[in-house]
Amino acid sequence: MKTLKIIKIGGNIIDDTKKLPSFLEKFASLKGPKLLVHGGGKLATSMAQQMGIEVKMHQGRRITDADTLDIITMTYAGKINKNIVATLQAYQCNAIGFSGADGNTIIAKKRPIEAIDFGFVGDITQVNTSILDVLIHNHITPVFCAISHDEQGQLLNTNADTIASELAIAFSENYTVELYYCFEKKGVLQSLQDEDSVIQTIHQNKYPSLIQEGIITEGMIPKIDNCFYAINHNVHKVCIGLPHMIFNPTSIHTTIQK
Amino acid sequence: MKTLKIIKIGGNIIDDTKKLPSFLEKFASLKGPKLLVHGGGKLATSMAQQMGIEVKMHQGRRITDADTLDIITMTYAGKINKNIVATLQAYQCNAIGFSGADGNTIIAKKRPIEAIDFGFVGDITQVNTSILDVLIHNHITPVFCAISHDEQGQLLNTNADTIASELAIAFSENYTVELYYCFEKKGVLQSLQDEDSVIQTIHQNKYPSLIQEGIITEGMIPKIDNCFYAINHNVHKVCIGLPHMIFNPTSIHTTIQK
Numbered sequence: 001m002k003t004l005k006i007i008k009i010g011g012n013i014i015d016d017t018k019k020l021p022s023f024l025e026k027f028a029s030l031k032g033p034k035l036l037v038h039g040g041g042k043l044a045t046s047m048a049q050q051m052g053i054e055v056k057m058h059q060g061r062r063i064t065d066a067d068t069l070d071i072i073t074m075t076y077a078g079k080i081n082k083n084i085v086a087t088l089q090a091y092q093c094n095a096i097g098f099s100g101a102d103g104n105t106i107i108a109k110k111r112p113i114e115a116i117d118f119g120f121v122g123d124i125t126q127v128n129t130s131i132l133d134v135l136i137h138n139h140i141t142p143v144f145c146a147i148s149h150d151e152q153g154q155l156l157n158t159n160a161d162t163i164a165s166e167l168a169i170a171f172s173e174n175y176t177v178e179l180y181y182c183f184e185k186k187g188v189l190q191s192l193q194d195e196d197s198v199i200q201t202i203h204q205n206k207y208p209s210l211i212q213e214g215i216i217t218e219g220m221i222p223k224i225d226n227c228f229y230a231i232n233h234n235v236h237k238v239c240i241g242l243p244h245m246i247f248n249p250t251s252i253h254t255t256i257q258k
Numbered sequence: 259m260k261t262l263k264i265i266k267i268g269g270n271i272i273d274d275t276k277k278l279p280s281f282l283e284k285f286a287s288l289k290g291p292k293l294l295v296h297g298g299g300k301l302a303t304s305m306a307q308q309m310g311i312e313v314k315m316h317q318g319r320r321i322t323d324a325d326t327l328d329i330i331t332m333t334y335a336g337k338i339n340k341n342i343v344a345t346l347q348a349y350q351c352n353a354i355g356f357s358g359a360d361g362n363t364i365i366a367k368k369r370p371i372e373a374i375d376f377g378f379v380g381d382i383t384q385v386n387t388s389i390l391d392v393l394i395h396n397h398i399t400p401v402f403c404a405i406s407h408d409e410q411g412q413l414l415n416t417n418a419d420t421i422a423s424e425l426a427i428a429f430s431e432n433y434t435v436e437l438y439y440c441f442e443k444k445g446v447l448q449s450l451q452d453e454d455s456v457i458q459t460i461h462q463n464k465y466p467s468l469i470q471e472g473i474i475t476e477g478m479i480p481k482i483d484n485c486f487y488a489i490n491h492n493v494h495k496v497c498i499g500l501p502h503m504i505f506n507p508t509s510i511h512t513t514i515q516k
Contacts, residue, residue, distance in 0.1 A: 021411075047332075050309050070337055074305075077355075078336020079328055082405065082413055086359040090411035096361045096389070097335075101344040102354040103398060131354070131396060138392055140361060147340065153279075153348035155340055 003236075004136070004175035005034045007246060008164035011041030012184035014080060021087055023182075023243050028091030030246070033136045033175065035167065036095075037144045038084060039160035043075045044068075060219070064119035064157040072157050073099075076145040084143055095141040100124075100148030101155060103131040106163060108148035108156050122148040122156025124163070127170035161223055165230040172234035179230050179238045180246050181223065187241040187254030188224070190215060198241070198252050204228060227256040261494075262394070262433035263292045265504060266422035269299030270442035272338060279345055281440075284505050286349030291394045291433065293425065294353075295402045296342060297418035301333045302326075318477070322377035322415040330415050331357075334403040342401055353399040358382075358406030359413060361389040364421060366406035366414050380406040380414025382421070385428035419481055423488040430492035437488050437496045438504050439481065445499040445512035446482070448473060456499070456510050462486060485514040 007027065013019050027036065048055050048071050056063035064072065081097040088095040100106025100122075108122025132142050144167065146160035161181065168179040187198035202210065207228065210216045216224060227238045239245055241253025265285065271277050285294065306313050306329050314321040322330065339355040346353040358364025358380075366380025390400050402425065404418035419439065426437040445456035460468065465486065468474045474482060485496045497503055499511025 052308075073340050074332035074336035076336070077340045078332035078334070082331050082335045082357050082359055083411075085357070086407045086413050087411045089359055089362050089407060089409055094362055094389075096354070097357070097359075099340050099343070099355070101340055101347055104347050104352055131352075131393070131398060134392060134396055135389070138389060140389060149344045149347060151347055153341075153345045155344050 001174065001176045003032055003178060004171050005030060005032065005178045005180065005246070006037065006164055006168045006171070007034065007180045007182065008037040008039075008160060009182045009243070010039040010160065013182060013243065014038055014041035015043070020084075024084065024087045025091050026243070026247050028088050028093035035132075035136075035142045035144070035171075036084070037146070037160055037164040037167065038076075038080060039146055040072065040076045040080060043080060044072050047071050047075050058116050058118070061118065062157070063117070064121050066120070069120040069155060069157060073147060073155055077147055081143060081145045088141065088143070093141055094139060095143045096135060098142050098144045099155065100144075100158065100163070104128055104151070105132060106144075106148040106158070106166070107151055108158055109150055110154065110156060120154065120156050122150065122158040124148060124158065124166045127166050129167070129170045129174070132171075133174060159222075161226045165226040165235070168230050168235045169233040172236070176236045179227075179235050181227065181238075181240045182243045182246070183240065185242070186252050188216065188220065199254055200252065201255050201257055203257050204232075224256070231256050231258050259432065259434045261290055261436060262429050263288060263290065263436045263438065263504070264295065264422055264426045264429070265292065265438045265440065266295040266297075266418060267440045267501070268297040268418065271440060271501065272296055272299035273301070278342075281501050282342065282345045283349050284501070286346050286351035288504070293390075293394075293400045293402070293429075294342070295404070295418055295422040295425065296334075296338060297404055298330065298334045298338060301338060302330050305329050305333050316374050316376070319376065320415070321375070322379050324378070327378040327413060327415060331405060331413055335405055339401060339403045346399065346401070351399055352397060353401045354393060355401045355403070357403055357413065358416065358421070362386055362409070363390060364402075364406040364416070364424070365409055366416055367408055368412065368414060378412065378414050380408065380416040382406060382416065382424045385424050387425070387428045387432070390429075391432060417480075419484045423484040423493070426488050426493045426496075427491040430494070434494045437485075437493050439485065439496075439498045440501045440504070441498065443500070444510050446474065446478065457512055458510065459513050459515055461515050462490075482514070489514050489516050
């Protein structure tokens with residue numbers, strides 16, 4: 001099977017007007033089939049502030065009311081996605097921007113209201129790669145923003161890490177998929193005080209103790225859960241680290257292992 | 259050759275929360291290859307006002323500075339485009355949203371600064387339909403917003419009527435293209451006071467006198483120029499009127515003829 005690289009970038013690259021084009025230039029030059037997933041960074045929050053719309057959070061997670069969903073759709077699928085696509089075109093990488101509604105690629109259901117109503121947030125139920133396969137076969141690079149839909153006309157805000165892992169799993173039927181989560185550190189750190197204390201391999205059987213010991217905490221837990229979910233569902237390779245790891249595979253980063 | 263219907267809708271449909279889903283339901287049920295082009299309606303203007311960004315106009319035409327381009331990208335390619343795509347999916351029409359940067363489909367150059375600097379406005383230089391052909395062959399309906407790019411990473415605000423006519427011309431190599439411009443009237447009117455005074459056919463040789471007599475004026479002139487440009491470049495059929503004309507071909511509308 002051919003190798004497909006799926007790369008997720010977040011706010012630390014998207015919000016940086018120097019890092020983003022430099023990353024995209026290198027991404028464009030990557031040989032072989034590839035797919036980019038991007039988060040939204042801080043743009044949605046600053047847009048909401050500029051428009052006088054209150055940003056509602058619950059335990060660090062955004063509550064997506066109708067106004068917030070509009071802002072997310074405008075910034076993620078509009079400004080960020082289209083500028084990434086236009087920049088990739090400038091580097092001769094023929095890209096097409098996607099939300100999960102486009103091509104009916106990522107279907108989700110609105111998260112049920114329990115103790116808290118997170119609003120228009122989607123939990124993915126199905127990924128359709130057939131039209132993406134056709135595009136990749138035609139040397140197109142899909143660029144996904146973190147929005148899904150419910151097939152009833154409703155767009156849904158969806159975690160970008162999860163979109164990346166669900167796409168990776170779905171593509172693993174037809175490709176050897178490598179999934180790279182880029183973030184602001186060289187990898188998962190043994191000690192947050194030491195940027196070089198990268199844990200180079202996280203085995204599944206060691207993961208619970210890393211949580212118990214307080215080494216992996218808070219926001220890193222759902223991220224690494226996503227990684228294990230992917231590696232346990234036929235994704236060939238899952239890595240976390242600086243974008244550098246994609247272009248220089250021998251550079252230090254964290255690899256997730258079954 | 260197969261028939262491809264290209265339909266352009268404007269503000270009178272996009273801004274109307276009842277008309278838009280009802281139009282999209284009927285559009286979804288249209289048999290055969292089809293493509294939708296949408297303008298932006300009033301949303302960009304109201305967004306700019308909400309964000310405290312001045313809307314600059316010159317003789318009725320918007321001046322697209324960097325802030326305005328951002329708003330246009332957010333509203334046209336983000337909110338409007340993705341909601342149209344999600345609604346079409348709900349009606350079992352598998353759509354993918356496009357700007358001209360996506361798939362490198364619509365290339366333009368920034369309009370040169372002459373007496374007035376219109377800013378980030380694009381004049382189309384090239385249309386690439388090859389990837390759109392692949393998608394249409396795979397029963398996908400492309401949905402275009404009115405944004406092009408310059409292949410150097412710059413998005414450009416571009417007239418939606420022109421995007422529709424340029425796509426129609428480019429597709430005429432491989433399809434019998436029917437181009438429908440939907441607007442708020444039954445067709446081009448002989449008298450603006452009489453909504454039923456539709457001129458059913460405008461022949462090229464009669465067009466100059468209609469302008470001279472003041473029957474076709476102002477904003478209608480560039481629209482009908484676009485129509486003639488299309489019909490003179492191998493587009494099979496060009497019509498102007500209410501959306502009704504697409505679904506009921508015998509209903510009154512204006513047809514442009516060489």
